[in-house]
Amino acid sequence: MNNTVVTACNPNYLWGAWLLIASMRKNGMKEPVLVLGFQFEPAHCRVLEALGDVRVVCQNDFERSLTCSKPEALLLAETEYLTWADCDGFFIGNCSDRLIWPDPGLIHIRQRSVEENDVLFRKVSREKGVPAAVLDIWRRDVGERETPRYDRCCSACFLALHSGHRPFLERWSRQMRTVLPQGDHGVLDTKLFAYFQTDESVLNSLLFYGNDVPAIAPYYQLDKDRSAFFVHFISQPKPWQAWTPASFRFFREYTDLVVWAVEHDYPLPGxxxxxxxxxxxxxxxxxxxxxxxxxxxxxxxRRLGI
Incomplete structure (x- = not known):
């Protein structure tokens, strides 16, 4: 199908974006890629574009953490389907047939398990599930439904939807400007309570309480089969900096991408x-x-000022 894979990064994540795209090309995924690049120099653009069918849109400034640029980046794509993938992730196998959900009315996104959802909100509450106080704020700020549509949140590291939902992306962007403070406070900001996951919290508030929003697909297609799998390196440090015990299980597959690129004479980020x-x-x-x-x-x- 007519689909663009979209990501965003600054030079600190250049290796991540390059490896994400390399994983697509190594595995025969031919979708065009759009990268929203911040503080990029021409050399950064060239190394990504050399992987084939990559368009880099450069932007110097953004008023919040770059994780909040997702809707803006997606809206730059002009294809029938739009797929977001975090640049600190990569594909194992050819996942082209699993990126989008066949029903254009649905958003393909991973909904967290009950246990994962509980762990997530321990950062701000001891309450099981999505805390009632968080739901109250989301309902007030969205201002539409009285009851939540879901009881578990979604992860925003990957999502795919039909271009007919562009108004939803525009609303996601507007809502972030409304409820999140300006400035780069990081991907996580526990001071915000109801929006401590910044862009992801706002996305879930709309999915829970918005009226004209895409419904979540019945299940996520990229974590069932290790031969067609999307890996997201959620924690710090990132693998191009150092490995953690949790991420190291993907060492061979990730470093295979570098070996493949060298063998095929692709320029490297450094x-x-x-x-x-x-x-x-x-x-x-x-x-x-x-x-x-x-x-x-x-x-x-850092916290102690040492």
Whole structure:
């Protein structure tokens, strides 16, 4: 089908976007790719465009965290279907037939399990499920339905929908400008309570309480079969920086992309970092055990002003 895969990044995530696109091309996925690039230089554009059928739209400024640019990036695509994929993810196998849902009235997105949903909201509440206080704020801010349509939230790392839902994307963008503060406060901002997941929280508020919004597809198609799978590296550090024990299970598949690109003479975003060198398996495995404690130590130092 006529579909564009869309992502966004700045130079810090250039390796991620490059690997995402490389995973598509290595696996025979021929969809055009649109990248909304922030603070890009011409060299950044060229290295992505060299992977084939990639259009980079450059933008210098954005008023919030780049994760909130998703609807703007999607609206730049001109195809019948629009697919968002976070640039800190990649495809295993050819997933073209599983990107979009056959019914154009539905949004293809992953709805969290009950257990995952509970863990998610522990950041702001001890209440099971979506906290009642969060639902009250979402209902008030959306101002349409009185009862929520769902009881579990969706993850915004991947979503695909028909271009007929462009008004929904525009509304998502407007709603973020309405309920989120200006400035880059990161992907997560627990000070916001009802919107601590920023763009994702706003998206879920609309899916829960909006009237003219796409319904969620009955199930997510990209986590059932390891031969056609979308992997999202949710935590820090990212694999082009260092591995964690959780992410390391995808070491071979991810570093295979670099090997493939070198074999096919594709330009690289830079010198291959240690974490992406397939011949450094043991060193990366050992380093992965210290990645999370080191991240926590750095975070603690920042909070203490050390």
């Amino acid at each position: 010198k291959i970092p240690l974490s992406l060198r397939q011949n450094c398996y043991c060193a990366n495995r050992l380093r992965s055990y210290g990645a999370v404690p080191l991240r926590k130590l750095k975070s603690l130092k």
